[in-house]
Amino acid sequence: MAEISINGSSYQVDDDRTILSAASELGYDIPTLCHHSVISDCGACRVCLIENKKSGNLMPSCTTKVADGMVIETENKRLRRARKTVIELLLSDHPNDCMTCEADGNCELQDLAYEFGIDEPPYGGFKEEPRFTIERDNPFIEHDPDKCILCGRCTRVDQEVQCSDAIEFVERGFAAKVGAALKKDLGDEDSSCVFCGQCVEICPTGALSYAPSLGEGREYQLKKTETTCGYCGVGCKLELKSRNNKVVGAGSIYRDNLPNPDGEACVKGRFGYEFIDHPDRLTKPLIKDKESGEFKETDWEEALDYVADNFRRIKRDHGAEAFGALCSARCSNEENYLIQKLMRASIGTHTIDHCARL
Amino acid sequence: MAKVSSPRDLEQYQKQAKAARDKIETFITMCGGTGCEGSGCREVIKEMDEKLAEKNLQESISLKVTGCQGFCEKGPLMVIRPAGNFYCNIQPDDVEEIIEKTVLKGESISRLEYQDPETEEKILKEEDIPFYQNQERLVFKNNGYISPTRIEDYFSVDGYSGLVEALFNMSQEEVIEEVVNSGLRGRGGGGFPTGQKWKLTYQEDSDPKYVICNSDEGDPGAYMDRSILEGNPHLVLEGMMIGAYAIGASQGFIYVRAEYPLAVKHINIAIEQAREWGLLGENILGSGFSFEVEIMEGAGAFICGEETALMASIEGKRGMPRPKPPFPATSGLWGQPTNINNVETLGNVPLIIKNGADWFNSIGTENSKGSKIFSLVGKVNNTGLIEVPMGITLREIVFDVGGGIPGGKEVKAVQSGGPSGGCIPKDLLDIPVDFDRLSEVGSIMGSGGLVVMDEDTCMVDVAKFFLDFTQDESCGECPPCRIGTRRMLEILNRITSGEGQEGDIELLERLGEDIIDTSLCGLGQTAPNPVISTIQYFKDEYEAHIYDKACPAGVCQDLIYYNIIEEECRACDRCRRVCPVEAIEGEPGGDPYILYDDICIRCGNCIEECPFSAIEIVPGQKE
Structure with missing residues (x-):
């Protein structure tokens, strides 16, 4: 245990913790940008600085461990000025287009600008002319380096959680940006990107967005439904985002004890939701007309009666073993459960399979 | 191949090397450092080699190509020993005469002697030249005497005796104590007490530990470390080995810039020789201490001189720094305790061990020794x-x-x-x-x-030069350095181009302070220094740029104009002829010439050309 003083009050805390985690738990509010719970900390954004009263230095609270006898302040005039300058500098290299930005309302930079009351950065205002081009050569992820604050959350989740090593900082200094191998697109043949989308999820600004979700609604306009991905047996938790009863995205859920606690997903789980609202999707039962050979729309009552009658006939004439069921990942888990229940309990067969096993 | 397998062996080889050296009547030490190479020393060396062979003099006269001797201004240069004649600005054509007159007859050649710029007096001997006289050459002591590619030469100056002293007569703690007592502080920039650093690494209970020699020298115009590695690589190697022994490391890395090909070559040769002679590897000199060293070549990023970025680079990652703590002594290369010292720091170590802390201590000031x-x-x-x-x-x-x-x-x-x-x-x-x-x-x-x-230097321009460098070399990781230095540079560019506004100085000061306060690593934390210090001491120059739209030193092109002094102009027409943009008008032999400021690009051709000093630079903008 270490005894530390935060803003004049003394506490006993575990000595293996960072100042940020210890102070946050004790109720102190330290702003952050490059910190995220599922990745390592790098101390790069300089927003979570605290003042070490003994050395007089400002230190990043996310990477500095507590130490016995430490005396720190998380809030004072110097820190406010330091943090404000950092945010002003970030804004001075950021377009002032929150009105049309995809990330409006879901942007940590926007929140900090609001919190620190910044009208206009005092270094020539906001970014007027873009310095980079928007990268959108693949169907899944759009990257606008002009909105990037180089917090490195995307590169770390890519390297530490997904282990794809698809993106890293490229170039130096003011020209630095996040990029894929050989300065090509994420979808290029040299790219190891698997389009898991975790970089988009973790991006604190509008620099990374889901291409299929563009223009489909801001975060606060979307209804969120927690669900389990049906594509395979892992059972990843996803947060389906919908607007006007249409699914427009699949977000991550960060929670312990899930099969994907760090918000992981694969390209299917993340982007394969289009079928839900696809025009080819059957929404009414069809029965084949024996004479014309064509399917005709009908109501559920007739359709179910038709199926039940035939099930009964087949079971009577050929026995339960004549049945087999193949269910689909695109059905919900509840539906999958019900089909096997139906097969086992009322038909009496164990011949059941699922596409995720194939 | 001879192997040094005990301290006695080493003593033997040192004696042999000294005897071999003393047998030679005359030896000519020719500087082969990068500076002299740039001035053409290779041609002189070639000529000298050929002439000595031609005259059958190789037995009695030895030509030694050394590392940098320091006086780069005067290169190519040589010292003829033991007499000590110092010749400078030597051309291949001079070689014949040097051999015939000086080497064989002992006569001096006045043309090649050093001339004092103040007194215009010729000075013959190296030791009488004020440039050398006022120096205290400890680390550089042998640079002018030994060939960096011959380990025997290093033996001849008691090379590796410091290592023997440490390995056989001192415990690890005693070595550290000696370095602590010497007061040696890091020469790479930080000035952290070296012994203290060693002690911290030594105290860490973890294995393996590493030592790193930081040779990623990157400051513009600085080449101290390069010259040590080029001129005396074994000294650095010996220092590293003593450090490794003290902290308990058996693997070292030398991180050196790839842009230093000669340094890379010489340190590679030195490592190879040390390995062959048994001074690197398992059970060195039978002491039980084992050590190996690997060279990593940097890819030209200034930031990799920062220790944590350097280690990231060795690990194969992008060279970006990380916050400290943890310090490398606790968690360095691959998370292991690592001691990282600069070349010059390590070059001091064998001297301290050989001559003792008290000797080192006696040189310098209270808190800065050596x-x-x-x-x-x-x-x-x-x-x-x-x-x-x-x-x-x-x-x-x-x-x-x-x-x-x-x-x-x-x-x-x-x-x-x-x-x-x-x-x-x-x-x-x-x-x-x-x-x-x-x-x-x-x-x-x-x-x-x-x-x-x-006096012709514009301090705003100087600040701009250095900031331009740092903002370009920023790794881009943290916003204050990445964006802040860029914004400061924009303000400076504005000031020097005549668009400075009231409040710019205050904005520079404020932003500079914040960048120092909030940046992640040493690069950002110090980048505003050239600006802050020039504002501190030369604020009037900034004010002249902003309020009077004038560059008092006559440097910033938008804040000066050229003026033809009518009384001095003889209408010789020379200025008009060299002007690349036809900004000057006049008739030869007629009225004083006229210079049109709106056309003039301030290239300076006319000023250089004018034999009457009739063209002047006037600070300010022409009405």
């Missing part, structure tokens, strides 16, 4: 590498070692510490060179860059 190597450049007569005792004043460096300012100009300031340092005005030139005093006046010791500036 000597410091500087690269003395800028507006000074004797540019080159100098090694001076700590505590020497800047004035002594500029005027005694440096030989004063060329062209009878006044000194204006001295910039120390490279892009991380500050400008020290002439009123403060009497302060001693000392870690603490330099930082008190707003600069730093740094790794050893010393740029002398005369």
Whole structure:
């Protein structure tokens, strides 16, 4: 245990913790940008600085461990000025287009600008002319380096959680940006990107967005439904985002004890939701007309009666073993459960399979 | 191949090497450092080799190509020993005469002797030249005597005796204690006490530990470390081995810039030789201590001189720094305790172990011991590498070692510490060179860059130069450095182009302070120093740029104009002829010429060409 003083009050805390985690738990509010719970900390954004009263230095609270006898302040005039300058500098290299930005309302930079009351950065205002081009050569992820604050959350989740090593900082200094191998697109043949989308999820600004979700609604306009991905047996938790009863995205859920606690997903789980609202999707039962050979729309009552009658006939004439069921990942888990229940309990067969096993 | 397998063996080889050296009647030491290479020493060496062979003199006369001897201004240069004749600016054509007259007959050649820029007096002997006289050459001591590619030469100057002393007569704690007592502080810029660093790494209970020699010297115009590696690589290797023994490491890395091909070559040869002679590898000299070393070549990023970025680079990652703590002593390379020292620091170590802490301690000031190597450049007569005792004043460096300012100009300031340092005005030139005093006046010791500036230097322009460098070399990781230095540079560009506004100085100061306060690593934390220190001492120049739209030093092109002094102009037409943009008009032999400011691009051709000094630079913008 270490005894530390935060803003004049003394506490006993575990000595293996960072100042940020210890102070946050004790109720102190330290702003952050490059910190995220599922990745390592790098101390790069300089927003979570605290003042070490003994050395007089400002230190990043996310990477500095507590130490016995430490005396720190998380809030004072110097820190406010330091943090404000950092945010002003970030804004001075950021377009002032929150009105049309995809990330409006879901942007940590926007929140900090609001919190620190910044009208206009005092270094020539906001970014007027873009310095980079928007990268959108693949169907899944759009990257606008002009909105990037180089917090490195995307590169770390890519390297530490997904282990794809698809993106890293490229170039130096003011020209630095996040990029894929050989300065090509994420979808290029040299790219190891698997389009898991975790970089988009973790991006604190509008620099990374889901291409299929563009223009489909801001975060606060979307209804969120927690669900389990049906594509395979892992059972990843996803947060389906919908607007006007249409699914427009699949977000991550960060929670312990899930099969994907760090918000992981694969390209299917993340982007394969289009079928839900696809025009080819059957929404009414069809029965084949024996004479014309064509399917005709009908109501559920007739359709179910038709199926039940035939099930009964087949079971009577050929026995339960004549049945087999193949269910689909695109059905919900509840539906999958019900089909096997139906097969086992009322038909009496164990011949059941699922596409995720194939 | 001979192997050194015990201290006695080493002593034997040292004796042999000395005897072999003493047998030679005359040896000519020719500087083969990169500076002299640039001035053409290779052709002179080739000529000398051929002539000696032609005259059948190779037996009695030995030509030794050494590392940098420091006086780069005068290269190619040589010293004929033991007489000590010093010749400079040698051309291949001079070789025949040198051999015939000086080497064989002992006559001197006045043309090749050094001429004092002040007194214009010719000086024959190396030791009488003020440039050398006022130095204290400890680390550089043998640079002018030994061939860096021959381990025997290093033996001949008691090389590796420090290692023997450490391995056989001292415990690890005693070695550390000796370095602590010597007061040696890091020469790479930080000035952290070296012994303290060793102690911290030694105390860590973890295996393996690493030592790293930081040779990623990157300050513009600085080449101290390069010259040590080029001229005396075994010294650095020996220092590293002593450090490794003290902290308990058996693997070392030398991180050296790929842009230093000669240094890379020489250190590679030295490692190879040390390995062959049994001075690297398993059970060195039978002491039980094993050590191996690997060279990593940097890819040209200035930031990789920062220790944590350097280690990331060795690990194969992008060279970006990380916050400290944890310090490398606790968690360094691959998370293991790592001791990282600069080349010059390690070069001091064998000397301290051989001669004792008290000897080292006796040189320098209270908190800065020993000597410091500087690269003395800028507006000074004797540019080159100098090694001076700590505590020497800047004035002594500029005027005694440096030989004063060329062209009878006044000194204006001295910039120390490279892009991380500050400008020290002439009123403060009497302060001693000392870690603490330099930082008190707003600069730093740094790794050893010393740029002398005369009255024609614009301090806003100087600040802009250094900031342009740092903002370009920023890794881009943290916003204050990445964006902040860029914004400061934009403001400076505005000021020097005549668009400075009221409030710019305050904005620079404020932003500079915040960048220092909030940046992640040493690069950002020091990048504003050149700006802050020039505002501190030369605020009037900033004000002249902003409010009077004038550059008092006559440097910033948008804030000066050229003027033809009517009384001086003889209408000779020469200026008109060299003007690339036809900004000058006049009839030969007629009225004084006219210069059109709106066309003039201030290239300076006319000023250089005018035989009557009739064209002047006027600070300000023409009405």
